[in-house]
Amino acid sequence: SQKIEQNSEALNIQEGKTATLTCNYTNYSPAYLQWYRQDPGRGPVFLLLIRENEKEKRKERLKVTFDTTLKQSLFHITASQPADSATYLCALGSNDYKLSFGAGTTVTVRA
């Protein structure tokens, strides 16, 4: 069965450092992959989308890579700030219109 795993439930880092989150998948051939941010008690907010034929996408301090051979996406937050503290979700989509989410990684940035 399809499985999406995000590296760890929690990641604690020092302000200014780079946070790297992992999204691994098995038994899946996604056409695209999305990353979302979710704050407590609120709905997820879209951050970045990367398609299967793309290797890397950037948006301000965020960078996403997508390796379909390794079946893995990496999500980087550079020069992290306390305001980046949140839960980050990866989501995989395919041509059947479904979207499947990982359980998320909670990032805490210490000042």
Next chain:
Amino acid sequence: EAQVTQNPRYLITVTGKKLTVTCSQNMNHEYMSWYRQDPGLGLRQIYYSMNVEVTDKGDVPEGYKVSRKEKRNFPLILESPSPNQTSLYFCASSLTSYYEQYFGPGTRLTVT
């Protein structure tokens, strides 16, 4: 303001009492979807709709119904709620499934 609205935001009900959670979007999006979120399990898709009158099952459709009679509305119906449907529910919409999803604020449902 572009948004997805859900009502109610909080609901406590008893087993077997039919309920409906409404979802509405004002962005003229074709694609709409319902998710439930449980600790440690993440977001799981219940149903989705590619456009009006076209819906399909997600990963966890058992015990739920949906309808899409108008583009802007996508209600979630629980005909006979059970305690295992206690969860946080999110509605989302997008231009198509390939594009960014806009999520509503969530509905916290408790079934006793």
